[in-house]
Amino acid sequence: MSKQQLLGIHHVTAMTSDVVKNYEFFTEILGMRLVKKTVNQDDIYTYHTFYADDQGSPGTDMTFFDFPNNPPGIKGTNAITRTSFRVPTDEALTYWVARFEEFNVKHEGISELFGKKVLKFEDEDQQRYQLISDETNQGVKAGIPWKKGPVPLDYAIYGLGPIEITLAYFERFKEIMTSVYGFKMIEEVNDMILLEIGEGGNGAQMILRHDATSPIARQGYGEVHHVAFRVADQEALYSWLDKYQRLGIPNSGHVDRFYFEALYARIGHILIELSTDGPGFMGDEPYETLGESLSLPPFLENRRAYIESEIRPFNTKREE
Template identity: 40%
Template sequence: MQHSLLGIHHVTAITSDPQRNIDFYTGVLGLRLVKVTVNFDDPSSYHLYYGDKEGHPGTILTFFAWPGAPRGRQGTGQINATAFSVPEGSLGYWISYLLERGIKYEGPTARFGEQVLSLRDPDGLVIEIVAHLGEQEPPGWENGAIPAEHAIRGISNVTLWEDDYEQTAHFLTDTLGFRLVSEEQNTFRYELGTGESGTRVDVRNAHGFWRGAVATGTVHHVAWRVATDEAQQKWRELLDARDFNVTPVLDREYFHSIYFPEPGGVLFEIATDPPGFTVNEPVEQLGTRLQLPPWLEAQRSEIERLLPPLRYGLR
């Protein structure tokens, strides 16, 4: 279908400390800070975006910064891990690098034919590093903390924990167009398109496990990519016709969004690829200045007064 989902657009999680978050994702994981803005629904808090050099869809991890918020609880109805993809030959580098930094990790563990390292960020969010066969393009960011040949290439997949696995499985295949490609114990892998990195979602059947609570150190939602506004509108019409609680189209300045909960309770978004992160600053200056959408620009002085100061800029 012309309006088919293309894969993961971004993942959004929650941090309690925006500066510590920047220091970890740029200084340790080597991602680029591609946009410093505010939560459009709560302009008194930061919204931080990380990705590759240009912030391509599929490379983006974002954070709502909620200082003082309680720690969340990971459980069912939630995304419990976000996996980043690196070249297959780079896992040894990452193991040595994490050891030198004194960063605790688990693995490598074999999963669906790939080797996976698991670690946690300073808020307890589960991050995975997946050695993905053939993962060379796009090239890694050359100015990051990790050498370009070993750098993160993008998001590989997310893992959902579900109490009622079957209803989510049917929704992924019958509505969103995923296909089941593999199963290991109680985890099922689904793919879109040709199944390359970034088009996959793993669903763990966690029946009877406690329900997750979204707060600091948890994922808020995952966004799936579409190429155009027209494709997004088709999805909105389809979801509405099937009685999913889908929002109107919302202007996020760098993309347009609709949101809806999947049957197990995980918040899904469908986001457009355009216009992208260079709409208000050139590639060379991404993430170097607080950016506000036009409808908040008149409030810049008040917003800057409320936000805690951060160390960021050219990097």
């Protein structure tokens, strides 16, 4: 396997209007585990929360920034427009329809997309998601459902599915995804194409939608900030850094996020991160209490007292 082989989706980062409401939605309704409560390393006055599977496995986490006074985003083209979550079966989607009805979650009912059953829904910020069934899926392995979550394990979310990106410059972006990042086109339906990398399947796919008529989307809460794809390790990440420099693609250079290492590049309007699978989220907290305390990377630890005095209290301790 090439050092530059992307392994699948690593995480998706979006923006929320209220970190507490967002926490309640993801843990109490979606049944995903908060595996890390920390701050944005580039803006320490902002929470950065990570929701994932039972152990914070790469390819399972949806993360959020809670920027103070952030305006709402504006839907449109040239943006990441929908995040998918994997569930084990078609039957699980029927369970989720009933659960969404119980909790008054706006949804569109079960439909089909590229041969898979999906259930599109939104949160209170109008952030767009969908559940996708793994019933006929083959490819990247899913994670482990949160064992102490509120959703039965047979129906629980256990990984990220295809990321949807909507673009006016559809052909140019597709060409970069295939020639630079190694995606392969799997299927085309109307104004959409399905691409995948690595082992393929729901955990390694991207849906590109062509939309040259809508206004350009504007960042804000309810919108996705960036998508990250998995690379194996630091050696692979540096191989990508060399590739970016060789191709003249502007980038962030190597960034150590403590929980993983990262490399950022903006392709048109879309911010793409490459992230290592490790070290992961369990090195600084016990498994039993992941996400219950404010976690800080070592370079911020000496500022803990100041950071805790500046960000609003946010209780994430779970009762047994």
